[in-house]
Amino acid sequence: MKRRRHKELTVEALNMIAARFRLLAEPMRLIILNTLGDEELSVGELVEATGAGQANVSKHLGMLLEAGLVGRRKEGLNVYYKVIDETVFALCETVCSSLGQRLAAQQSAVKNFTTR
């Protein structure tokens, strides 16, 4: 049997993973998650902080809730959300470092060219 560095994943698993990525593929949802950070904010506070439409924020929050990325707590008229899946931030950091590496490589390529 061949030795592999990476786990073989079933198509079913890959579909679920893709769905999670799809959820994170929307800038507005990332903005919401990033705005939440480790705080608990109401929908209204998120609307104000992000500048997005209220229905839009609510819809995105519903999707994040269904996926289990955020938690929901009702208090009076307000509904408070917070991030309950910390892997979200780990994923962003990993992507960020990958992007940083790539950009650095591209930058150095340009630099090498201009100085040559």
Next chain:
Amino acid sequence: MKRRRHKELTVEALNMIAARFRLLAEPMRLIILNTLGDEELSVGELVEATGAGQANVSKHLGMLLEAGLVGRRKEGLNVYYKVIDETVFALCETVCSSLGQRLAAQQSAVKNFTTR
């Protein structure tokens, strides 16, 4: 100044991160990456292994290439691709563990209900 566990990211950064997630949000692209694993395969081999259409595989590979996730090497008539950004697999693993945790929680919720 408030202490935060998570870095504050600019909207621009979040847009780039979202773009990366969008690239990984397509099951067929994940299948291609997972099929590649740590091997170098030709387009034809990928077509056969995945069962997808040739044009489709080629298009997805082009996107992965442009994003710097895979490398491309031409040899005669064949073109060989391989994964050159290992963070891809790390991201999948992180998502997988998150999904596993969530499913386990749901499962135990069901179990608690049925045995009660």
Next chain:
DNA sequence: TGACTGTTTTACCATATGGTAATATAGTTG
């Protein structure tokens, strides 16, 4: 109760995107 506030849902439009057939391109071989 009725007026008001915060949130969710619905209906709809505009846009983006995946799949594919057909075609183009590049490279090999006779």
Next chain:
DNA sequence: CAACTATATTACCATATGGTAAAACAGTCA
């Protein structure tokens, strides 16, 4: 060169999805 193979590109269709206005819903307060 022509015939062939492997890959890439183009054009197109069908579908999915984000944003938003309007309406519905839920909870508060006078």
